[in-house]
Amino acid sequence: MNWSLITEKLSLYEKLMRLDKPIGILLLLWPTLWGLWLSANGHPNLVVLWIFILGTVLMRSAGCVINDYADRDFDRHVERTKERPITAGKVSTKEALALFAGLSLCAFALVLLLDNKLVIWMSIPALFLAASYPFTKRFLAIPQAYLGIAFGFGIPMAYAAHLGTVPGEAWWLLLANVFWAVAYDTEYAMVDRVDDLKIGIKTSAITFGRFDVAVVMLCYAATLAIIGGVGASLDLGWAFYAGLAVAAGIMGVHFTWIRGRERMACFKAFLHNNWVGALIFAGIVVDFLVSGRSLG
Numbered sequence: 001m002n003w004s005l006i007t008e009k010l011s012l013y014e015k016l017m018r019l020d021k022p023i024g025i026l027l028l029l030w031p032t033l034w035g036l037w038l039s040a041n042g043h044p045n046l047v048v049l050w051i052f053i054l055g056t057v058l059m060r061s062a063g064c065v066i067n068d069y070a071d072r073d074f075d076r077h078v079e080r081t082k083e084r085p086i087t088a089g090k091v092s093t094k095e096a097l098a099l100f101a102g103l104s105l106c107a108f109a110l111v112l113l114l115d116n117k118l119v120i121w122m123s124i125p126a127l128f129l130a131a132s133y134p135f136t137k138r139f140l141a142i143p144q145a146y147l148g149i150a151f152g153f154g155i156p157m158a159y160a161a162h163l164g165t166v167p168g169e170a171w172w173l174l175l176a177n178v179f180w181a182v183a184y185d186t187e188y189a190m191v192d193r194v195d196d197l198k199i200g201i202k203t204s205a206i207t208f209g210r211f212d213v214a215v216v217m218l219c220y221a222a223t224l225a226i227i228g229g230v231g232a233s234l235d236l237g238w239a240f241y242a243g244l245a246v247a248a249g250i251m252g253v254h255f256t257w258i259r260g261r262e263r264m265a266c267f268k269a270f271l272h273n274n275w276v277g278a279l280i281f282a283g284i285v286v287d288f289l290v291s292g293r294s295l296g
Contacts, residue, residue, distance in 0.1 A: 012085045013099060016068060017061035023271055025060045027184065030277025031177045032056055032154030034227075034284060035170060038234065039162040042288025048161045051110045052154060058110070062103035063130040063150070069096045070134035078195040100131075118160040126153045141207045144189070148181030149174065169230050176226035183219035183251075184273040186212060187258055190266040213259050220251040227280060236287050243283015247276045 018024055032052055036044045068075065068086045072093070075081035085091040104127055111123045129150035136143040152174045159170040182204055189196070189205035190212060196203050208215045224244055231240045254269040 012090050016065055016085045016091055016096065016099065017103070018064040019061065023274060024064065025057055026274045027181075027277060028060045028151050028154070029053065029056045030274075030281050031152045031173070031180075032158060033281050034173060035155035035158030036162070037281070037284050037288065038169070038173070038230075039159040042285070045162065048114065048158075051113060052158060052161070055107050055110045056154060058103050058107040059126070059130055062100050062107065063133065065096050065100040065103065066131050067134040069093060069100070071137075074199050074201060077199045078192055080192060080195075104131075114161055116161055116164070118164060118166075119157055122153075122157050122160055126150075126157065129153055137201045137203065139202065141202055142182065142204045143202060144182045144185040144204045145178055147185055148178030151181055152177030169233060172226055172230050176223045176230070179219040179222040179226070180273075180276070183216045183223065184270050184276075186216050186219075187254070187266045187270040187273075190258065190261060191263045191270070213255070213261070216258065217251070217255055220248075220254075224248055224251075236284070237291055239287035239290055240283045243279045243281075243286070247279040247283075250275055250279070 014020055036049055036052060068084050072086045075084050075087040086096055108123060111120055133147055133150050136146045140146060155173045156166045156170045159166045186204040189203035193205045196206060205212050228244055257265040257269045
């Protein structure tokens with residue numbers, strides 16, 4: 001057995017799943033954690049929590065694999081992506097599809113452990129969203145909105161896992177995540193705009209044109225407004241709003257980075273959205289702790 005070849009192949013799979021770049025996992029995880037804490041009144045079931053965390057990692061990894069499979073003919077024309085494993089010919093398309101299937105089956109097996117029919121049924125559209133998103137860049141003017149649904153679908157699933165139903169607040173939080181995803185992924189798309197125009201891929205950065213920065217900031221504002229409204233409906237307190245306020249401040253910093261539309265500054269803003277999601281989550285957690293409701 002050639003261990004060096006096995007190690008090299010595993011390293012390629014790691015890159016294909018973006019495990020070496022956890023920002024995507026984090027952007028998917030934070031909204032899921034919002035839903036888990038709010039649906040459980042600040043005291044999520046630990047088994048449910050860990051299943052959702054592991055499921056997030058698996059589905060994000062699967063999404064990256066199918067994304068690179070779908071974009072393999074486009075990626076060779078983009079400076080940032082031309083060395084991805086499939087495009088570079090280091091991982092075959094059959095290997096990629098097998099890896100996607102394996103990751104998806106592992107995620108579905110985790111869902112089965114919950115023994116919750118609603119969550120099991122909801123996992124089907126969740127998988128469809130993850131698998132179909134890469135192909136929407138061929139025909140949707142703002143595929144980032146579709147991505148927001150895919151990245152936020154853990155929210156209604158979290159409510160279903162804890163409550164056995166999906167109340168209105170879960171769908172409002174999902175909508176907030178759509179606006180947030182449009183904001184941060186437009187920043188990401190601004191990095192590749194020149195290359196995307198050449199190869200004909202549709203992105204929000206291209207669709208919004210010279211209004212891209214303004215739309216990003218409006219989407220940030222909509223995100224905060226909707227989440228704030230959900231918090232008000234749940235009678236959340238000062239800690240929750242403090243988290244939103246600091247997140248708003250970070251969004252303001254992002255404006256100073258993206259207004260010049262420089263590639264690396266836009267990419268920096270995209271990566272920094274991890275702190276936006278984390279601060280909103282921290283506000284939720286601390287608010288339940290200081291109010292004492294999570295102990296009830």
